[in-house]
Amino acid sequence: MNKETSPIDRINSWLKNSISLKLFVITILMLLLLIPSTMIQSIIHERESLSNQAIVEVSNKWAGSQQINGPIVSIPLIYEYKDEDKTYETTKYLHILPEELDINGNISPEKLKRGIYEIVVYKSKLALSGTFLLNKEIDKNNLKEIKYDQAFLTIGISDLRGIEDQVILNWDKKDLKVEPGSRISELIYSGITVKLPNIETDINKSINFSFSLNLQGSQNLNFIPLGSTTNVKIKSDWPFPSFNGNFLPDHRNVTDTGFEADWKVLQLNRNFPQSWIGNKHADKIGQSNFGVNLILPLDDYKKSVRSSKYAVMCIALTFLIFFLVEIINRRKIHPFQYILVGLALCIFYVLLISISEHSNFNTAYIISSISIVGMISLYSLTILKSKKLSLLLMATLASIYGFLFVTLQLADYALLMGSIGLTLILAATMYFTRNINWYEINIDPK
Incomplete structure (x- = not known):
């Protein structure tokens, strides 16, 4: 004799077997897991902020x-x-x-360390030379005197x-000795000054100059193209240069053992003249x-x-695998088990950032991914x-993390790799679910 099912039993059966409800619950769980993934991103930003503070402290x-x-060269005019x-x-x-x-x-x-943080500093040996022509046009209206005997030369150095x-x-x-400080702070805020000998007798001739500068600094080394023709040649054994500013090198050679680069900047390439009176052009000089x-x-x-920005993708794909296993192999998985798996996926990023602070990123990624893939697979x-x-799940998770690792390495092609990968994943999902009758799958077979 068949026993009639009560309304509560029917509701309970629907809750257990409804695919629509299971999809809804999984979606809600994915959205809830975005909260810890967002918290993880804030942890990464906090650690990066501490790293930047270490850079500032070392630079100071x-x-x-x-x-x-x-x-x-500056000449006083009365x-x-x-x-x-x-x-x-x-x-x-x-x-x-x-x-x-x-x-x-x-x-x-050189690489210096502040705690667990690494900072790049450098020592440079610079040789500067060139020529001056001092015979420039002067506004002679109300001009009383030109003090050639009080002329001086200023060299700007941002951190003395x-x-x-x-x-x-x-x-x-x-050979002339230099003095600390700049007398033309409106143009050069920080620098050194050289008092020149009386230049009145040299006003119509080309004057050669040269000096060497042994300078240490942090990360950046920049130049201002003050010459009518400015030629800069730099070489280093640092293999990761980033050329910045308003002019890129005319020639560069970057290898695993270092780089060489040279610039040639003409007067016509910049927006200020070869001579002027007063404090004009300070902004234009700084911008060049x-x-x-x-x-x-x-x-x-x-x-x-x-990598943390791909957290949603990793969680969604892993949940998709578990869901398809439920559908195809009739294995019921409780929402709480989905939560534990999702939290394990989030912990991956905590492991990644904490281990990478004490080793390199690639090593940290391998250790973290093996730990999480092993945990979820077991x-x-x-x-x-x-x-x-x-084993199928373990292989799929390993493929996901492997794909993410390759995407992270190819910074310039990350979008291309990501779009191709997601397209292939969607195509595979459509293929493996092509024969599923979604209208009957939630009917519990007797």
Whole structure:
């Protein structure tokens, strides 16, 4: 005699066997798991912030990013003005830039550590030379006197703590000592000054200059193209340069053992003249910089952030595998078991960032992925009660993490790889589910 099922039994049976309800529950679980994945991203950003603080602290003790601005020759001009019955004088400076400016340098990078964080600093040996033509047009209205005997030369160095040795300027075959500080702070805020000998007799001739600069700094080394023709040649044994600023190298050669780069910038390539009176053009000069940044290749924090953005994909694909196993093999999986698997997937990113701080990213990724794939695969043995299905799940998870690893390495092609991978995954899902009758699958067979 058949026993009639009560409404409660029917509801309970529907809850257990409804595919639509199971899909809804899985979707809600995926959305809830976005909360811990978002928290993980905030942890990564916090650790990256601590790393940036370490860079700032080391730079403050070593020397910051360096920018070479100069040399500039400045000649005092005395102008006399009359205002009603009063006569007063004012001093203006004629600023003259070099006709030729050649910079040859070698950068020797070093890695320093602050706790567990790594910072790139460098020592550089720079040789600067060129020529000046001092015979420039001057506004002679109300001009009273030109003080050639008080002319001086300024070399801009953004962080003076980086100067390692005394600087001697060779000016027209004469060695001149430098003084700290800049007298033209409106144009060059930080630098050194050289008092020039009386240049009145040299006003119509080309004057050669040269000096060496041993300078240490952090990460960046930039230059200002003050010469009518500026030539810069830099070489280093650092294999990860990033060329920045308003001018890229005309020629570069980057290998695993270092790089060489050279720039040629003409007066016509910049937006300020070779000489002027007063404090004009300061902004335009500052905006014309160029140089090189010694970077660490796509650092671990950036890779970790990028990998965490794929958390939704990893969770969705893993849940999809479990769901298809439920449908195709009639293995019921409780929502709580989905939650445990989802949390394990989230813990992967915590492991990744914590291990990568003490080793390299690739090693951390391998250790983390093996740990999580192994954990979920062993757990699935109890859930699925099938070694074959567990091995299939392990292979699929390994493929997902392998695909993600390759995508992270190919930064420029990440979108292409991601779109191709998702297309293939969707195609595979459509293929394996093509024969499922979704209208009858939720009917529990008697």
